[in-house]
Amino acid sequence: MNTPPSPKSLTPTTSSPPAAELRSVRPAVGAPMGVAEGVPTAVLPDQQIVDGRHVTAWLTIRVPRKGTPTASSWCACGRDLFASGHAKVLALSEDHTAHRDACPLRTSDTASEGRAAA
Template sequence: MNHTGSPRLKSLTDTPDQPSTATPAAPVTVGGAPKVVAEGVLSSLLPDPRPADGRQPIAWLHVVAPPSWNTIPWATSDCLCGRHVEASGRRDVLVLIETHNAHREVCPLLNPAPERRQAA
């Protein structure tokens, strides 16, 4: 079997010189009104359901503890004051949870130092 020239392709389709014109689908009408937005999309802004009491998150504790005893759990503790601690393994994760809770007492963002009066 002697093969010369370009390889044979299974199918060659001609590419049109110009793009085809697609016709848009007619809007679905329910009850006589045209549908202008997708279902589930809010068309107006709703008020925030959370009260604006000035609170904001300061510290985060992220623990990943898979249900399998063969998988090693891990955790991170982050705070806006700059604290970032990571731990892996059951014992270290439990210690990290304790130190995260203890950090609330010493965090400068949660417990600002009392302002000292300057001598006049």
């Protein structure tokens, strides 16, 4: 309870608040709170169709405005080349195209497909 302030005290004295009551926590059963009925909570598998194809080679050409063009040629067989400048980028582009026919990863796939078709 509040007591009137004494003439010497500037702050009123109050009684301490009651002790907090302890509550028992119920065990969680069922769906979490906030989940609507009929909404799946599990993550579903990706529905994309996979046909077995994957990236074997990649050519990237960058031509910045008022800058020097650059290119990079990458292949899963271990080829990783870079070129800078107009002439070198054109040469790398042609070399990348020629590598498609000579790449050991692609030539072995093409040969096995041809035998399977025959």
